[in-house]
Amino acid sequence: MADAGGEIGLSELATTSGLPLPTIHRLMRTLVSCGYVRQQANRRYALGPRLIRLGESAARPLATWARPQLARLVEETGETANMALLDGDEVVYVAQVPSRHSMRMFTEVGRRVLPHTTGVGKALLADLPEDQVRALLARTGMPASTERTITTPEAFVAALRTVRERGYAVDDNEQEIGVRCIAVRVPDSPTATAISISGPAGRVTEHSTERFAPILRTVAAELSSALAGP
Missing domain, CATH: 1.10.10.10 (Winged helix-like DNA-binding domain superfamily/Winged helix DNA-binding domain)
Known part of the structure; x- marks a missing residue:
C-alpha cells in the first residue's frame, strides 16, 4: 500500500x-x-493512523544506530548533523547531533516539514519517478518558507535533476534565511532516509560544500551498512 x-x-x-x-x-x-x-x-x-505510532517506535532505534555516524559528521565538518525519513508526503527528522559552535542550527527531532523546502527532502525525492514527485507536490502544495523556496513543480523537478547529477542536495536559504544545508540519501536503507549537515550560510559556503559532500556520501554508505545489519 x-x-x-x-x-x-x-x-x-x-x-x-x-x-x-x-x-x-x-x-x-x-x-x-x-x-x-x-x-x-x-x-x-x-x-x-495507528501506523504513525509504529513508525515513531521504529524511528527511535534507527536514531540510536545512526548516532555514531552523525557524530562523525559533526567531527569532520564542524556543523550540525541530521537524519530524516520520508513519511508519507512529509519529511520527519528522527536524529540530530549538534555542532559544537556557539552559533549552530537546531532542528527538533520529530519535526515535520514539506520536502520541497529542504535539502533532505530533495535528496529523498531525487530518485522517485517524476510523476510521483509531481503527484506529491500537488497533494502538499508548495508554500514558501522564504523568498528562496522553490514554489513551482517545474523548478523543483529541475532541481532534482541537479541533485542526481551532483550526488547531493542543497538547501540554500530555502527553509530559513541564513541557513544552508547539504544532504544525501542513505543508499539501500529499509525506508527512504537521508542525512545532512546544516549551519550558517557564512560557514556552509559553496566552497565548503565541495569538501562536505564527499564526507556525507561516505558516512551515508557506512550508515547503509550499519542499518543492513550482519
Missing part, C-alpha cells in the same frame, strides 16, 4: 501480493478493525 502511494484497491492488492481475493478481503477487515488501514468512501483502502 505504501509503495502504491498509500491507497490501493482489493484487486490491485491481490495482484501485487499473489494472494486470493477472499484472503485479501479478510486481511483488510482485520487491519481496518485494528486501525492500521482505513477504507475510503470510494471503497479503496488507505494506510491508517
